Amino acid sequence: MTTEDELRLLPWVGPDGKPCYLSTGDQGGYVSRLADHIEAYQLGMASQLLEHARQVLDEDPEDLEELHLLAAQLTSALRDVLRVATSRGRRPVAPGHR
Template identity: 85%
Template sequence: MTTRDELRLLPWVGSDGKPCYLSADDRGGYVSRLADHIEAFQLGVASQLLEHALRVLDDDMEDAEELHLLAAQLASALRDVLRVATSRGRRPVTPGHPKGD
């Protein structure tokens, strides 16, 4: 849990690839709400990608190129989900705030 004056890890990186942070004091601000929506979107994409991956892995006819693309997409989704988990693990869940399902 974070105190109200700690920084929130945002679900995106800067142009230089470094993490972006936001003061946790303003949970209702524009950037905080945008981050909440992006986190929810990233979790939704990861869930859909997992369903797709399970279908692909059940199909013995998939070629190496398809599997390579799937692995790259899964790695990207996993990176996003881990960032969301890290961010949410460091700040309190409050009513009306998206929860990681």
């Protein structure tokens, strides 16, 4: 939960690519719950992508396009995970939300 003088970094950016923040102490509000849901989805997708990357690399791929796509997807997932980590580092994690 954020205090009144803290802002929560949201898991999306605005139309201009700048970070979006939420100023509220109501962790149960609509935007807070939406952000929690999106963060959980992003972390789940990153976990699945990591497993896929392990499988691709274990096969010793020769297709450079496949490796390029994998690198792009991993970069995107890492960006999302770092945003979640930054956001959660700024606010206490409620029980059951990790």
